[in-house]
Amino acid sequence: MEFSTLLRGFILDNLAGFSYRNIPIFIFSFLVCAILAYILGQFYIRFGNSLSNRKVFAKNFMVLALTTMFIISVVKTSLALSLGLVGALSIVRFRSAIxxxxxxxxxxxxxxIGLGCGAGLTILTILAFVGFITVIWFRSRAAKPLENQNLYLTISNGDGPIPELNQIVQILRSTLLAVKLKRTDETDKLLEASFVVEIEDFDQMEKMRYALKARYPFLNVSFMDTSRDF
Structure with missing residues (x-):
């Protein structure tokens, strides 16, 4: 058997169920899928409330959408491939931390987005996407701005005498909006306590710090912001 005959048979087998007339539609859906995933990533960066690095996480949207589109475009032409996909997904586990x-x-x-574009419902996907981002935009505009701020507060005695935890809690409650003890470690020479506190403004935080320092001059005080990164 000649090589040209083998090559022709190989091409025909790979293009079984796929028409050349579908290539422009596939390219159009591919581009629309990439554009919509990119826009969704930008909306997530701008309007998301996650504490993680949203820019890094949003970079996965385009690849995920295009991969989903390609899988749907392949399996929709064959029942055997769709059944094989079900079997493949049953043994694949994704352990990414959400x-x-x-x-x-x-x-x-x-x-x-990938499912809609891969199934050939590109126009419907665009209309649904516009509705999604409109809802996200209106929800972000309607949300009230954060007036108060939550902070992680860690206190330790350093080189000074061991402070009394009850007095520290009383000072915090008298100067802050809310105080919740998360962890405390105590030895013969060291006391370290971690709190989640709610403050109204910077002046309130300074008032609390001065009150602690006035009672325990050698006290170490550290804050960590828990609000979203912009």
């Missing part, structure tokens, strides 16, 4: 429900929501939106 820290917040919002991240899972945006991942579902990304997959939905």
């Amino acid at each position: 820290k917040e429900p919002e991240e899972l929501t945006y991942l579902f939106l990304t997959i939905a």
Whole structure:
């Protein structure tokens, strides 16, 4: 058998169920899928509330959407391939850490974009996407700005005498909006306590710090912001 005959048979087998007339439609859907996933990533960076690095997480949207589109474009032409996909997914486990429900929501939106474009429902996908981002935009505009701020507060005695935890809590409660003890470690020479505190403004934080320093001059005080990164 000649090589040209083998090559022709190989090409025909690979293009079985696929028409050359579908190539422009596939390219159009591919470009639309990439554009929509990019826009969704930008909306997530701008309007997301996740504490993680949203810019890094949003970079996965385009690849995920295009991968989903390609898989749907392949399996929709063959029942055997679709059954094989079910079997393949049953043994594949994705162990990426989803820290917040919002991240899972945006991942579902990304997959939905790939599904719609891969199934050939590009126009419907565009209309649904416009509705999604409109809802996200209005929800972000309607949300009230954060007036108060939550901080992680860590206190330790350093080189000074061991302070009394009850007195520290009383000072915090008298100067801050809310105080919640998260952890405390105590030895013969060291006391370290971690709190989640709520403050109204910077002046309130300074008032609390001065009150602690006045009672325990050698006290070490550190703060960590828990609000979202902009």
